Amino acid sequence: MTIHQSNGKLTPSLILRLFIPFASAYLLSVLFRTVNAVLAPHFIEEFDLKASDLGLMTSTYALAFAITQIPLGIALDRFGSRRTLSTLLLSAGIGAFLFANAQSLEHLMIGRFLIGVGVSGCLMAAFKAYNDWIPAERLPLINSFQTFAGGLGGLIATQPVHFSLNFMDWRAVFMILLGLTVANAIFIFMAVPKKQKEGHNDEPVKNQLVGTFQVAKSVNFWRIIPIATCVQASYIGLDGLWLGPWLKDVAGYEASAVPTLLLTCTAFLCVGYLTNGVIADWLRKFGIKPAMVSVIGMVGFTLSIGVIALLGGKVGVTGWIILNIFGPFCLLTYPILSSMFDGKYAGRVITLYNLAVFLLTFVIQWLMGVIIDLWPATSSGAYNPTGYSVALGILFALHAVSLVWLFLFKKGKLEFFESKTSPAEIPSKHAN
Structure with a gap:
């Protein structure tokens, strides 16, 4: 059976040639993104970092993600996922090498930035490839499996990485990541099937940019984007850096217990990754659309972060477990947005959303450190x-x-229940 005959089922061909290459790439991406939460004490000690320094260094990954998204979207639509991602991953390998050999904060930032550029396409390339090969109604499910693979990367970045420090230093960890990244780039290039017209998109780049701005002006795009961006940027920014210090400085856990607690929180993040698509796929049978499932999850996330802000250390790790279960439900926004526009815009639609996500992630990780530094450290030296x-x-x-914007802004064709399709805005999938 060829991959294009799978009709959305997880056939052996689909798993081996499409899902595993992209899932393993996203696993590495999330591992790179979240490993600083465990390694932060080593960076603080070795480079004498303030909270704002730590936030800025870590957030350069998100800044690189954001800067890369528009050219990434054009490249995905022009050259396809296979060629685009296998090339980008080489930048992540260079960044990992520079990071492993850093001698200053500036060196760390340059390495982290190049890593961010290199893995910036891991999730978007997968979503674009799945959009090309898999029926639209099954995208929430396969995308859920893809993000679950990322959750496994987050798990590896916690206790397993902490345990590895008994045998090696953090620099050796990044050299290992370098080897895995280059190997994954080769795997993607060799294994992922080529689309018939891959690399033969004759649309001028200028026209592709015009199409990008058409998407950016769409009312369909802007109704759900604000809350989805807030939720995704928050759990990426917090889990990827500030959750570890919060558990020690606010909740009062021993530093030695933090990696295990991070592992627990990330395990429940994986639950959210896996269940959001499964639940959306199941409720579709009853006429409930993914948008409804996504919004309920995002409301739950918002309430969770409010409770943590109000009660502080009293919520312990439980508050973060609940927050992490709800967080990934915002990821249903990717197939929701893809379904609103013509398939030729798919790469640009999802990367525009990702641009917003990682710009806000950069702001959250950096400014949270700036805000924390406004108060003097405690007598124990904690933030x-x-x-x-x-x-x-x-x-x-x-x-x-x-959330107020989502419920009050009535334009666009965001639907919570199955109904007759209304005329859509150009460049919508349903446009004449």
């Missing part, structure tokens, strides 16, 4: 719990405003 509470309170307010 001040008040700074965390204020930063999380501001984040909750941003989510609340975005």
